[in-house]
Amino acid sequence: xxxxxxxxxxxxxxxxxxxxxxxxxxxxxxxxxxxxxxxxxxxxxxxxxxxxxxxxxxxxxxxxxxxxxxxxxxxxxxxxxxxxxxxxxxxxxxxxxxxxxxxxxxxxxxxxxxxxxxxxxxxxxxxxxxxxxxxxxxxxxxxxxxxxxxxxxxxxxxxxxxxxxxxxxxxxxxxxxxxxxxxxxxxxxxxxxxxxxxxxxxxxxxxxxxxxxxxxxxxxxxxxxxxxxxxxxxxxxxxxxxxxxxxxxxxxxxxxxxxxxxxxxxxxxxxxxxxxxxxxxxxxxxxxxxxxxxxxxxxxxxxxxxxxxxxxxxxxxxxxxxxxxxxxxxxxxxxxxxxxxxxxxxxxxxxxxxxxxxxxxxxxxxxxxxxxxxxxxxxxxxxxxxxxxxxxxxxxxxxxxxxxxxxxxxxxxxxxx
Amino acid sequence: xxxxxxxxxxxxxxxxxxxxxxxxxxxxxxxxxxxxxxxxxxxxxxxxxxxxxxxxxxxxxxxxxxxxxxxxxxxxxxxxxxxxx
Numbered sequence: 001x002x003x004x005x006x007x008x009x010x011x012x013x014x015x016x017x018x019x020x021x022x023x024x025x026x027x028x029x030x031x032x033x034x035x036x037x038x039x040x041x042x043x044x045x046x047x048x049x050x051x052x053x054x055x056x057x058x059x060x061x062x063x064x065x066x067x068x069x070x071x072x073x074x075x076x077x078x079x080x081x082x083x084x085x086x087x088x089x090x091x092x093x094x095x096x097x098x099x100x101x102x103x104x105x106x107x108x109x110x111x112x113x114x115x116x117x118x119x120x121x122x123x124x125x126x127x128x129x130x131x132x133x134x135x136x137x138x139x140x141x142x143x144x145x146x147x148x149x150x151x152x153x154x155x156x157x158x159x160x161x162x163x164x165x166x167x168x169x170x171x172x173x174x175x176x177x178x179x180x181x182x183x184x185x186x187x188x189x190x191x192x193x194x195x196x197x198x199x200x201x202x203x204x205x206x207x208x209x210x211x212x213x214x215x216x217x218x219x220x221x222x223x224x225x226x227x228x229x230x231x232x233x234x235x236x237x238x239x240x241x242x243x244x245x246x247x248x249x250x251x252x253x254x255x256x257x258x259x260x261x262x263x264x265x266x267x268x269x270x271x272x273x274x275x276x277x278x279x280x281x282x283x284x285x286x287x288x289x290x291x292x293x294x295x296x297x298x299x300x301x302x303x304x305x306x307x308x309x310x311x312x313x314x315x316x317x318x319x320x321x322x323x324x325x326x327x328x329x330x331x332x333x334x335x336x337x338x339x340x341x342x343x344x345x346x347x348x349x350x351x352x353x354x355x356x357x358x359x360x361x362x363x364x365x366x367x368x369x370x371x372x373x374x375x376x377x378x379x380x381x382x383x384x385x386x387x388x389x390x391x392x393x394x395x396x397x398x399x400x401x402x403x404x405x406x407x408x409x410x411x412x413x414x415x416x417x
Numbered sequence: 418x419x420x421x422x423x424x425x426x427x428x429x430x431x432x433x434x435x436x437x438x439x440x441x442x443x444x445x446x447x448x449x450x451x452x453x454x455x456x457x458x459x460x461x462x463x464x465x466x467x468x469x470x471x472x473x474x475x476x477x478x479x480x481x482x483x484x485x486x487x488x489x490x491x492x493x494x495x496x497x498x499x500x501x502x
Contacts, residue, residue, distance in 0.1 A: 017442075068432060074440050130423050138421070153442050154449075171445040173452050206442075208449040245443055246435040254433035261442060267428040274425045410421040 004346025004399030009289040011377065011396075012238040013370055014276050015160060016269060017153065017261035018077065018300025021145075021337040022049075025136055026305070027063060027125045041352035042136075043143040049305045051104040051121060053114055059104050061303065065122040071262035073110045075120055075301025079169045080324045081106050082150040082335065085301065086308065092327040098307035107301065121303050124266075131270040132339065134410050135277070135294065137350060140342040140398045144355020145365040146308050147298040147335030148388075156297045156335065157206055159367035160239070163389025167316035169323055173208075177316070179384040183237060183371045184218045186383045193235035194218055197225040199243035199258070206241065229279040229286050237374050242272050262300055274412035277343065281411060291399060292343040293370070299336035308334040309356055309364055312391035331388065334366050345409065346399040353398065368392040461488055 022045055029037065029044030050058040076082075088102035108117035126133040148159035155165035158174060161182045168174045176182075187194035198205040199222045220228075228234045242259040249255045260269035273294055281287050314331035323329045337355075356362050372392040375383045464484045472478045 067428065078441075131425055134421075134423050154445060171441065173449055204446065204450070206446060206449075208446070208453050244446070245439070246433050246437060248435065256428060256433055261440070263437070265428040265432045267426055268432070271425055271427070274423075407420050410423050412423050412425050414425050415427060 002346070002399055003401040003403070004344060005377075005396060007289050007346070007403075008291060008344075008377070008396065008399060010234045010236060010238065010286065010291070011374060012234075012240065012276070012280065012290060012292045013160065014240040014242070014273065014292065014294045015157065016242060016273070016294070016296045016339075017244075017259035017264075018298060018302075019260055019266075019296050019339065020299035020302040020304035021306070021339050022061070022304045023065060023123050023299075023302040024129060024132055024296075024339045025126075025141070026061070026123050028133065028136065030063075031126060039137060039350075039352075041143075041350075041354075042141065043306065043355055043357045045123060045305065049121075049303075051101050051303065053104045053117055054108040055114060059118045059121050061121045061123055061305075062118070063123055063125045065124040065128070065266075067128075067266040068263055070119050070122065071300075071302070074262050075107050076110055077152050077298055077301040078171075078324075079149075079151040079322075079329070081109075081301060082299075083323075083325050085303075086150060086336070092325060098333075100303070100305055100307055103301070103303040120301065123303075129266070129270060131274045131277075131412060132294075132341070134412075135273070135341045135343055136339070138410050139344070139347045139349070140351035140353055142340040142342070142353045142355065142363075142365055142395075143357060144306075144309075144337070144353070144362055145295060145340030145369075146337050147296075148367040149298075149331070150308065150333070150335040151298070153206065153297050156367060159388075160295075160297070160370045161207055162386075163368040163371040163392070164314055164316075164386040167314075167318050167322075169318045169329055180386060181383065183239075183374045186371075186375060186379060187235075187237055188218070190379050190382070192237070192378050194237040194239075195220050195235045196239045196241065197222050198241045200255070202247040202255070203241070203243045203245060203257075206244070225276075226279050229283055232283065232285055234286060234290070236378055240276060242269065260296075262302075271414055274414060278412055278414075281409070287345060288403065290344065291347075291396065293340065293395070294343065295340040295367070295370075296338040297367070299338055304337045306337045306356055308336060309362075310334075311364070311366065312388050314388040315386045334364075340365065342395055342398050344399055345403045346401070348400055348402075349404065349408065351398060353395075363393055365393050365395060369394060457488075464488060 026044035028042045031038040050060045084102040084106040090096040107120040151169045155168045158165040184194040256268040257264035258272035318329045368389045369392045373394040
């Protein structure tokens with residue numbers, strides 16, 4: 001066991017909303033220094049990736065992503081839409097290469113505007129996202145973290161909580177199929193501590209029915225997270241949810257959605273990620289004993305160039321009526337790639353975890369990697385799990401022996417311009 | 418060596434828009450919350466259906482108190498109160 005693992009007492013997951021890897025971090029591959037790529041290990045963009053639009057014109061990726069106002073209407077990210085994005089309309093029952101060529105055409109079905117459909121190919125230059133970019137380059141960036149399902153939020157978040165979506169590929173309420181339990185129930189059953197921190201009561205949680213009813217004690221607000229960091233009272237496992245809507249604060253102030261779901265303000269999400277990091281970093285005891293995973297639930301219909309790989313099928317397939325594609329889904333390939341970063345003082349600066357570009361050396365992660373990691377580390381693997389979770393790659397081996405010096409670690413100041 | 422300090426910009430003024438049409442995710446959230454409330458209501462109905470005259474032993478009473486308190490403890494919480502640990 002490494003020193004970093006032996007010190008580890010708290011694992012925190014912050015799950016943001018609906019942005020693809022290339023949209024947020026693909027621009028890192030285009031940064032040069034002294035005529036050389038500054039981040040050669042990042043599997044980002046070359047600048048030449050393209051998708052045909054509805055007129056057949058090839059539209060290249062473009063570095064003009066906006067913080068807000070560009071992806072309205074919300075790009076489709078339900079199962080049939082993502083199927084179109086990945087397979088470019090190749091009919092079911094044929095050889096269907098995962099070409100990643102259907103994003104623009106799919107967005108056109110929503111916008112009915114050829115020029116606007118091109119926005120789906122936009123990406124942020126690294127200077128626009130100082131928080132995510134700093135964390136990605138200072139800690140461990142996963143080249144191959146994929147959403148668990150080529151579909152929307154609820155079923156993907158279910159994988160983060162249960163290691164399965166119990167056969168769901170959509171937004172419907174799902175029923176827990178015993179003996180599978182959530183990570184929180186597993187932890188509590190073993191006399192461990194776990195908590196979901198949602199932002200506030202106006203935003204609440206996306207993990208509602210089964211947990212709010214049965215386990216009210218595991219919920220707390222983000223204010224409590226800040227207090228728990230400062231007071232050394234963090235649970236062993238924490239899952240943080242950003243603010244999901246714009247609403248007035250208790251005193252009448254403006255609280256912006258920080259989830260980065262289109263068309264919410266991306267900079268507010270940056271602030272929120274920085275706030276979570278600073279809360280941990282601000283207490284040396286917590287900082288030394290905590291690993292933070294920042295990850296996005298799915299790609300939100302936005303372009304990424306990496307075809308999702310095959311995976312271990314989940315226990316329960318979805319039939320054709322559920323997928324709305326005319327074909328069942330066996331959960332045998334993953335969804336679109338998303339940003340994921342592991343942060344700890346024991347993570348070596350500039351770590352790149354290889355993805356599909358590394359061939360036999362690839363390390364593929366998805367949201368079932370979260371309960372798998374929690375269960376392996378805190379519970380010695382002792383839990384009933386789906387085949388999918390049992391096969392999921394875990395990530396705490398990235399914590400090494402050496403704690404980085406304080407001067408080698410970033411700190412964020414909020415409120416700059 | 419000084420620490421790496423990164424300034425995080427504020428969103429533009431005027432970004433707040435609580436009149437923005439709610440998307441599918443938020444609409445799903447309200448449906449799920451409604452379903453949770455219905456299930457919670459059924460829990461309350463189940464407890465209300467217990468005939469108090471049939472609670473004979475301390476075990477009977479204790480079970481009833483536990484069920485009622487678990488519901489009321491949640492219900493009594495004011496909106497402004499934080500959900501504590």
